[in-house]
Amino acid sequence: MTQTALLTTAPGGDRTDEAVVLSGVRRSYTTASRRNLLTGRRVPTAEFEAVRGVDLTVRRGELFALLGTNGAGKTSTVELIEGLASPSAGEIRVLGHDPVAERGHVRFRTGVVLQSSGFPSALTVAEMARLWHGTLTRPLPVDAMLDAVDLAGRADVETNKLSGGERRRLDVALALMADPEVLILDEPTTGLDPESRRTIWGLVTGLVERGSAVLLTTHYLEEAEQLADRIAIMHAGVIAREGTLAEIVADTPSRITFTRPEHLDLARLETPGARVHVTDEIVIETPTLQDTLARVLTWAGDELLGSLNARAASLEQVFLAVADQPLTHA
Amino acid sequence: MTTTATTRPHAPASAPTARGSFRRRFGALVAAESRILVRNRTALFTAVAMPPLMAFAFSGLSKDRAALGVVLTMMMVGSALMFVLYFTMVTSLVARREQLVLKRLVAGEPTPLEVLLAPAVPLLALFAVQSGLAIGVAVAFGTPIAHPWALALAIIGGAATWAALAVWSATWTRTVESAQLTTMPLILVAMLLSGFSLPLTIMPDLVQRVAHWLPMTPVMDLINLAYLGTGTDGSVLAGRELVVGTIDMLIPLVLWTALGLNLGLRRFRWDARS
Numbered sequence: 001m002t003q004t005a006l007l008t009t010a011p012g013g014d015r016t017d018e019a020v021v022l023s024g025v026r027r028s029y030t031t032a033s034r035r036n037l038l039t040g041r042r043v044p045t046a047e048f049e050a051v052r053g054v055d056l057t058v059r060r061g062e063l064f065a066l067l068g069t070n071g072a073g074k075t076s077t078v079e080l081i082e083g084l085a086s087p088s089a090g091e092i093r094v095l096g097h098d099p100v101a102e103r104g105h106v107r108f109r110t111g112v113v114l115q116s117s118g119f120p121s122a123l124t125v126a127e128m129a130r131l132w133h134g135t136l137t138r139p140l141p142v143d144a145m146l147d148a149v150d151l152a153g154r155a156d157v158e159t160n161k162l163s164g165g166e167r168r169r170l171d172v173a174l175a176l177m178a179d180p181e182v183l184i185l186d187e188p189t190t191g192l193d194p195e196s197r198r199t200i201w202g203l204v205t206g207l208v209e210r211g212s213a214v215l216l217t218t219h220y221l222e223e224a225e226q227l228a229d230r231i232a233i234m235h236a237g238v239i240a241r242e243g244t245l246a247e248i249v250a251d252t253p254s255r256i257t258f259t260r261p262e263h264l265d266l267a268r269l270e271t272p273g274a275r276v277h278v279t280d281e282i283v284i285e286t287p288t289l290q291d292t293l294a295r296v297l298t299w300a301g302d303e304l305l306g307s308l309n310a311r312a313a314s315l316e317q318v319f320l321a322v323a324d325q326p327l328t329h330a
Numbered sequence: 331m332t333t334t335a336t337t338r339p340h341a342p343a344s345a346p347t348a349r350g351s352f353r354r355r356f357g358a359l360v361a362a363e364s365r366i367l368v369r370n371r372t373a374l375f376t377a378v379a380m381p382p383l384m385a386f387a388f389s390g391l392s393k394d395r396a397a398l399g400v401v402l403t404m405m406m407v408g409s410a411l412m413f414v415l416y417f418t419m420v421t422s423l424v425a426r427r428e429q430l431v432l433k434r435l436v437a438g439e440p441t442p443l444e445v446l447l448a449p450a451v452p453l454l455a456l457f458a459v460q461s462g463l464a465i466g467v468a469v470a471f472g473t474p475i476a477h478p479w480a481l482a483l484a485i486i487g488g489a490a491t492w493a494a495l496a497v498w499s500a501t502w503t504r505t506v507e508s509a510q511l512t513t514m515p516l517i518l519v520a521m522l523l524s525g526f527s528l529p530l531t532i533m534p535d536l537v538q539r540v541a542h543w544l545p546m547t548p549v550m551d552l553i554n555l556a557y558l559g560t561g562t563d564g565s566v567l568a569g570r571e572l573v574v575g576t577i578d579m580l581i582p583l584v585l586w587t588a589l590g591l592n593l594g595l596r597r598f599r600w601d602a603r604s
Contacts, residue, residue: 082437084600107439108349118434120426122369123362134358135439137350178438 018093019182019213020058020081025090027051027076050076052237053090060181063204063214065224068234069323074217075115077234078186081215082112094182108137111180113188117167119159125170126155132174145173149199165196172200176207183207183214190219201227221315231315233322240322245315252313252321254289256296258282259306269299281307355440359448363422367452373421377414377453381460384409388527399473400557404550406464407484408526410457411492411549412517415450419496421509422449428505433600442595446500450493461485468557476559480576484552487583491545494590501597520546525554531564545586548579555579 032046050073058064068074080087083099083106092098097105119128129142146152149169154162162170168188175183185204189197205227208214218224224231225245232242241248253275260266260282269276274286286292293310367373385405423446426432435445465481475481495516503512521527523537524546530538541547542562551562561567561575 084433084437103441104349112437114430114434114437116430116433118430118432120362120366120429120431122366127362127365131358131362132438134361135355135435137439 017059018057019060019095020056020064020215021091021093022054022056022077022081023091025051025054025056025077025080025087025092027073027080027085028088029076049088050237051080051087054234054237054239056232056239056242058182058213058215060213061208061211062229063208063216063227065228065231066215066217066234067219067221067224067231067319068217072234073237074234075186076237078184078215078217082110082114082184083107108178109180110182110184111175111178112183113168113171113175113185115186117159117171119167119170121158121160124156124158125151125162128159128170129155129174129177132177136178138179139177140179142177145177146170148176148203149173164191165193168192169196169199172203176203180207181212183212185214185216187217187219189223197223221319225315233319235322235325240325241318248318249313249315252318253285253287254292254310254312256282256284256286256289256293256308256310258296258308261300261303261305264300264303269296271295349439352444356444356448359435359440359444360451363449364452367418367422367449373418377418377456380413381406381410382463384413385464395471396473399468399471400553402471403461403464403468403481403557404526404553407461407488407549407553408520408524408546410460411488411546412520414460415453415457415489416492416496416499416516417509417513418453419450419493420499420503420513421506422453423496423500424503424509425506427500427600428602430602436600442598443591446497446594446598447493450496454489454493457489458485473557475557477556477572480552480556483576483580484549484556487552487580488546488549490587491549491583491590494587494594495545496590497594497598498590501594501599504603516545519544523547524550526550542578543582545582548582551579552576 026049028047028049030042030044030046031048033042033044035041036043052073054073054077056064056066056077066074066077079085080092081094081099083094083103086100094106095109099106099110123131125146126142129146133139133142143152146155149172151166151170151173154166159167159170172185172188175185183204188200188204192200201223204214204216208229216224216227228245230242230244231248232239233248234240258281260278260280266276266278266282271284271286271292273288274284274292277283277285284292284296289310289312296305367377385402388401388405423432426449432445436442440448469475499509499512499516503509523530523533523541523544526546530541530547533541542551554560555567555576559566559568561571562578567575
């Protein structure tokens, strides 16, 4: 049953390898509506398209980070994969199934950490964990999961008395309790202390190593740099860059900077393929960092270059460049 | 740190192809809902004390002990449907939605219908106990019961109708506080036009006919039929008339249940609305 579904829905790809596939996915929100006086139904009069045609694949055994500024469409996209809403256009397959229409085939194999925890305030940590345990098809033991996120000692505390970090750790524990083949985390570490963040990172990477697919949205670029096998940067509802960290920064030049030396002749500095900006500071942008740097050092000889800095392109550079792009609403 | 979580490798072949049982999943939701209800003193007091208080307040009107049994059952069942089941369920759903609990649950394995109906179960149990209590008192008062099965229909039909209406009402209720207002129209209409507080017979003929299509009146009609054996026009029903009369009382309840659940499910928004 699942076999044929996978075969028909993942053309061209390794049919067991692709855990999450989005093709041409769009999502619109109604921002204004009026009531039809005859039928009593609300008719949309204005719409905002938060997701404008996203193609994306997350494979098994891979951690995929979805980056973007606030309002880029990350959560709107992720909610579609979670099956909380249907796309207005395009197709989504999670483990070969439509996450809304075939939720019964998908949900017991996925784990989700929403941006909001959603714990009833009257329940304790242990009661919340037992409730969740009871809803799962193949749950891991409650005690072991609370232990894994260092909440065993807080089991009898009401969830509304937890700190932000503790709530998030409980969130992750519940998502992992399902022993998911696909794990989706929407900004799991926003505002967390380093200790909690490390705990969550450890658990998530452990899951990836055991072959699950993980999709993570985050504001923290270093989180993506450290954890992600592949990265996509989302901007204004579309994916602006996608690939491994190396691929994403490959097109972006490295930079060498130093203060303008008084006793050296800039005309004698040869840096093929590089762009040199001269003010009080010299900025050299180059696709070949090592070669250009060697030329700069040879050129300088014994002269001391002030504030010398050579840096390969960073994700932050790429991210800021994408975020600065004007919002073109085609 | 990663103890058991790391012990189970994911071979795709070992992945189960069927999800877990409805009973276990729904049972966990119901257990949690019951626990939350018991810990919410205000909601619990409304649910437990309101129907007996209403029944007590109104039942002094009748001197005849046998007739008192009928009034008592109507008061108890009617007010339990409105205040225990309907009002408390709307506030439960809205409170859970505000805290984004419902969103978490539907993002997991429970289906939307399971998530929306779980809060009804502890309230249905309370409603059943209160209804049973009222019927027991009526029997103790010596009230004869012509058709006991009609009591069962009144209780089951009323419960289904008012649980479905609660789901629907929750779709247009933004906050727990506003639930007092948004549940008012149905409760007022039910109290005025069901023979609950005023005899229907004093109303104009057209109003009476419309009233029998409302969600509470058929419940009262069925209780009347159960004790007195009389139909909506006051005559004693028997044979084919009894069957047709009963079906006429059930049709509005079935329609309200279908309408409430259908619209409730389709229009429910899982995100907080305030």
